[in-house]
Amino acid sequence: xxxxxxxxxxxxxxxxxxxxxxxxxxxxxxxxxxxxxxxxxxxxxxxxxxxxxxxxxxxxxxxxxxxxxxxxxxxxxxxxxxxxxxxxxxxxxxxxxxxxxxxxxxxxxxxxxxxxxxxxxxxxxxxxxxxxxxxxxxxxxxxxxxxxxxxxxxxxxxxxxxxxxxxxxxxxxxxxxxxxxxxxxxxxxxxxxxxxxxxxxxxxxxxxxxxxxx
Amino acid sequence: xxxxxxxxxxxxxxxxxxxxxxxxxxxxxxxxxxxxxxxxxxxxxxxxxxxxxxxxxxxxxxxxxxxxxxxxxxxxxxxxxxxxxxxxxxxxxxxxxxxxxxxxxxxxxxxxxxxxxxxxxxxxxxxxxxxxxxxxxxxxxxxxxxxxxxxxxxxxxxxxxxxxxxxxxxxxxxxxxxxxxxxxxxxxxxxxxxxxxxxxxxxxxxxxxxxxxxxxxxxxxxxxxxxxxxxxxxxxxxxxxxxxxxxxxxxxxxxxxxxxxxxxxxxxxxxxx
Numbered sequence: 147x148x149x150x151x152x153x154x155x156x157x158x159x160x161x162x163x164x165x166x167x168x169x170x171x172x173x174x175x176x177x178x179x180x181x182x183x184x185x186x187x188x189x190x191x192x193x194x195x196x197x198x199x200x201x202x203x204x205x206x207x208x209x210x211x212x213x214x215x216x217x218x219x220x221x222x223x224x225x226x227x228x229x230x231x232x233x234x235x236x237x238x239x240x241x242x243x244x245x246x247x248x249x250x251x252x253x254x255x256x257x258x259x260x261x262x263x264x265x266x267x268x269x270x271x272x273x274x275x276x277x278x279x280x281x282x283x284x285x286x287x288x289x290x291x292x293x294x295x296x297x298x299x300x301x302x303x304x305x306x307x308x309x310x311x312x313x314x315x316x317x318x319x320x321x322x323x324x325x326x327x328x329x330x331x332x333x334x335x336x337x338x339x340x341x342x343x344x345x346x347x348x349x350x351x352x353x354x355x356x357x358x359x360x
Numbered sequence: 361x362x363x364x365x366x367x368x369x370x371x372x373x374x375x376x377x378x379x380x381x382x383x384x385x386x387x388x389x390x391x392x393x394x395x396x397x398x399x400x401x402x403x404x405x406x407x408x409x410x411x412x413x414x415x416x417x418x419x420x421x422x423x424x425x426x427x428x429x430x431x432x433x434x435x436x437x438x439x440x441x442x443x444x445x446x447x448x449x450x451x452x453x454x455x456x457x458x459x460x461x462x463x464x465x466x467x468x469x470x471x472x473x474x475x476x477x478x479x480x481x482x483x484x485x486x487x488x489x490x491x492x493x494x495x496x497x498x499x500x501x502x503x504x505x506x507x508x509x510x511x512x513x514x515x516x517x518x519x520x521x522x523x524x525x526x527x528x529x530x531x532x533x534x535x536x537x538x539x540x541x542x543x544x545x546x547x548x549x550x551x552x553x554x555x556x557x558x559x560x561x562x563x564x565x566x567x568x569x570x571x572x573x574x575x576x577x578x579x580x581x582x583x584x585x586x587x588x589x590x591x592x593x594x595x596x597x598x599x600x601x602x603x604x605x606x607x608x609x610x611x612x613x614x615x616x617x618x619x620x621x622x623x624x625x626x627x628x629x630x631x632x633x
Contacts, residue, residue, distance in 0.1 A: 176607075176611050176629075176631035176632070177580070177611060177629060177631075182414070184410055184413070187409070187413075188413070189410070189413035189414050189416075189417045191417070196443075196446065196447065196450070197443055199439075199443075
């Protein structure tokens with residue numbers, strides 16, 4: 147993790163105050179207390195809620211939303227699209243996103259995004275990726291992602307960015323739909339990742355959430 | 361950068377910096393930070409944008425945690441108070457670290473922080489905090505945050521509050537902590553870490569000898585492998601369970617290919633029990 151910096155960086159003159167209780171007691175992994183990121187000229191920290199009594203926020207505690215439409219998603223959402231967990235998502239932010247070769251996509255509609263999202267994510271609602279003629283946004287979006295439209299109307303994606311997509315949870319169909327829409331316009335499966343746990347898993351682990359400035 | 365271009369869409373939002381649990385609004389952190397740093401005798405031009413952003417982020421956090429501490433202090437349960445105390449201490453340590461990484465002295469960090477607190481909350485707030493703590497001295501606080509020569513005066517379950525903490529650090533600084541002329545923090549002394557390894561109860565002689573070889577390096581437990589060591593013995597020594605060797609194996613997958621075969625002189629990182 148090349149961009150990872152922690153209190154324990156060798157360059158730092160600071161050593162933690164001696165008691166371990168001064169450190170984060172709820173780390174991400176045994177070697178990673180928290181992760182600092184610089185994305186889009188913004189300093190971000192991903193860490194876990196240090197409160198040992200914290201519970202999942204009420205909005206994400208429901209077990210039984212109606213299915214359909216809120217149905218359980220498969221582990222593999224499409225051929226060749228890697229499904230990832232939290233650590234892989236954080237590594238994606240540190241590597242691909244920080245170097246400008248990848249984007250973390252919150253595929254939910256803006257009302258969800260504006261209520262709180264994963265630090266470093268960009269909102270690209272799944273319905274803007276519908277590949278039909280009634281959607282005027284799909285072509286400019288593909289172009290912004292690095293796609294190139296050919297004279298015969300098809301798209302090529304040699305220089306397109308990698309995308310990691312998520313939505314509300316394993317019962318949320320928004321990011322799987324976004325992934326299928328992208329695949330339908332030829333976006334390479336190996337440039338797509340699916341964070342199946344979504345906001346629910348992220349919050350269940352007490353990981354940092356930001357409220358975007360609308 | 362494409363990341364930026366995406367922001368041109370009206371429908372595409374980038375996640376901003378507002379923290380979800382923020383209860384308070386801090387006025388113009390970006391604009392006013394330059395003045396506050398200059399007040400603290402920091403050569404702002406020498407700082408990179410990354411340094412500035414990190415400093416502002418952690419200063420903002422430390423300001424919120426202090427406000428949390430002082431306000432509603434009378435109405436909180438002991439357990440809640442401990443959590444708020446801990447959050448404050450942790451935020452001070454992080455800000456001290458951000459300052460050190462940007463080349464600031466601890467006194468500069470303290471003065472920068474003092475200015476923010478004063479600008480946002482005013483003299484009355486500082487007085488109130490000071491009365492609670494029997495004198496509020498941010499320079500002392502940050503000097504303590506940057507040295508291990510003063511043992512941490514509180515733990516979360518000790519029942520000691522923020523007030524006691526500040527009072528204790530104020531006493532400690534007068535007794536122990538050397539301050540050089542340029543106010544740089546003294547070099548850290550790793551020997552004085554009190555969170556060093558402790559053998560699991562009922563450890564045998566071999567396991568005790570392993571524990572004695574564990575070194576604490578920047579807060580991490582490290583062990584250099586000698587002939588005869590095995591992951592299961594190490595796991596027995598520190599976790600009390602040989603089957604926990606997998607914990608060590610997982611943490612060292614970069615240097616251990618087969619958990620039954622470890623090269624002598626391999627440096628292992630041992631996750632704390």
